[in-house]
């Protein structure tokens with residue numbers, strides 16, 4: 152029997168666990184301001200994350216999904232996308248949201264149970280956080296198709312987890328992206344777990360990246376804790392998309408360092424040893440070591456950054472906590488462009504029951 | 511007799527039936543090692559093994575369809591959807607296959623599967639985790655839709671659902687998963703799926719509800735009793751097919767009826783009940799049937815959810831309105 156097709160998945164890594172380059176870095180890595188800005192965003196994201204968890208624990212925020220372990224990927228996404236591109240996120244993309252203009256207080260408001268937390272004042276184009284897993288993949292190809300129809304040189308980045316790749320929504324979207332040569336990049340953040348379900352139970356394939364092959368698009372594996380690798384692969388994929396050459400899939404391999412959400416207890420299903428080993432590959436620490444190694448960073452700067460991030464987060468928390476509850480009538484006022492006559496009595500009832508001046 | 515919560519009663523019923531029927535298998539996301547995100551299946555993998563308690567990939571179409579396939583082979587699968595809000599990808603399988611297999615094949619192929627899902631608001635959950643869309647399922651001929659509202663009924667109705675030869679959508683009101691404990695005898699005794707349960711007898715008005723709202727309804731009945739109004743409280747329990755007889759008999763006695771549900775009003779199961787009463791008991795009525803329901807909107811995210819959920823005062827006010835007529 153003859154082999155008709157043989158596939159290949161490349162894999163990219165620039166830094167070792169100690170933050171030392173394994174190879175020559177891409178040329179853009181010379182822009183030290185870009186690299187420093189990335190590091191600052193990662194630290195800000197992690198500071199924010201710790202605070203959000205603390206707020207949940209003290210009853211000041213609802214169930215919250217920690218971003219711990221995803222800061223590198225999210226930061227790379229936020230930096231590589233242009234304002235005209237469209238980001239189609241899931242719920243663990245805090246690092247990218249911050250760079251896309253979403254306010255920290257808005258993120259808190261969202262997880263604090265308030266729809267106004269998706270009203271993103273300074274981030275007009277991105278879709279809101281998708282909660283039903285993988286559903287956003289279909290929107291991403293729809294948005295990309297709209298760009299194609301209008302001959303625009305923009306691109307879409309769609310984020311999803313390893314668990315999400317088991318759903319038809321994802322596979323159907325890959326298929327369309329390949330068939331229509333759409334300007335979309337699927338960023339699969341493989342953090343090894345989908346709540347308690349390990350990566351090995353999601354799929355029998357060795358990599359998730361290789362699923363791209365069946366959709367007719369390239370699939371790349373990158374070390375998701377390696378800022379240079381994620382950024383470099385994403386820059387190439389976005390360039391390809393904007394040039395009309397079609398879609399790509401990037402599987403960023405990382406680890407969910409926290410519980411699934413504040414409602415979860417990961418010690419029920421994974422070992423302390425596995426977690427400890429994952430911490431040794433932490434991408435933030437790795438980039439920090441790189442910066443030290445290149446003499447771009449000092450303990451004083453680190454101290455200052457930590458102080459600044461805490462202050463930024465505290466301000467956001469104060470903003471968040473100062474937001475008065477929305478009037479009860481908000482639940483009807485945004486349902487349609489205009490309140491249908493049929494719903495007027497229900498709105499009137501809300502006013503009577505819960506008091507609210509008419510808008 | 512153990513004192514158990516509603517979610518523990520679910521676990522007890524699953525364990526009893528797995529112990530007594532080797533065809534019963536469980537599948538769903540995070541149900542095996544983790545014991546389910548609400549711990550409904552905790553300990554069952556350890557007890558019955560991973561071949562009968564299966565963690566699936568994250569895919570609801572697959573969960574629904576796989577359960578259907580297993581059921582056609584004589585297994586009794588109990589599939590868990592992690593939340594009702596994530597059932598919809600499985601909807602095609604439920605509507606186009608589970609509900610129709612027996613009818614399409616004139617009884618040659620059947621689907622004795624149970625599809626469980628926690629539902630409803632009031633626990634400050636993230637978006638898409640608090641809806642009550644039972645009417646979507648009740649609308650589908652061929653599906654039974656069952657909602658327990660106490661630990662005892664959760665135990666007995668779930669056993670009945672698993673033993674039922676046809677597909678059952680079993681919706682668990684998560685707001686009261688742990689609200690109360692009550693003694694439940696672990697004797698494998700099922701409750702009937704073809705009857706409503708009269709929880710409290712009364713003469714002046716019939717209060718009809720199901721799921722978590724039963725609790726506000728019973729509280730309202732207490733308050734009304736203090737005002738000298740005697741309310742009969744009926745837990746519908748099996749929303750479809752509906753036991754109209756119990757409802758009609760009660761209304762014939764009281765002449766007044768208030769229906770309470772958390773789901774939005776438009777096209778809700780309350781509308782079906784009200785229509786049935788209007789059709790068959792119009793002359794018994796001394797006042798129009800009134801509904802106390804959620805608003806016709808997307809379930810608000812949790813900061814506003816209490817404004818949405820029917821409250822005891824709403825029920826009392828509705829009763830006062832129909833009594834005044």
Ligand SMILES: Cc1ncc(C[n+]2csc(CCOP(=O)(O)OP(=O)(O)O)c2C)c(N)n1
Nearest residue numbers: 243282283284312313314315344345346596
């Ligand atoms: C369609 C659907 N099913 C189930 C859930 C419940 N759920 C929320 S997150 C999650 C696991 C997702 O894992 P993965 O895609 O790997 O992303 P991660 O949380 O690891 O970042 C599940 C099952 C959901 N939100 N949507």
Ligand SMILES: [Mg+2]
Nearest residue numbers: 312313344345
């Ligand atoms: Mg994951």
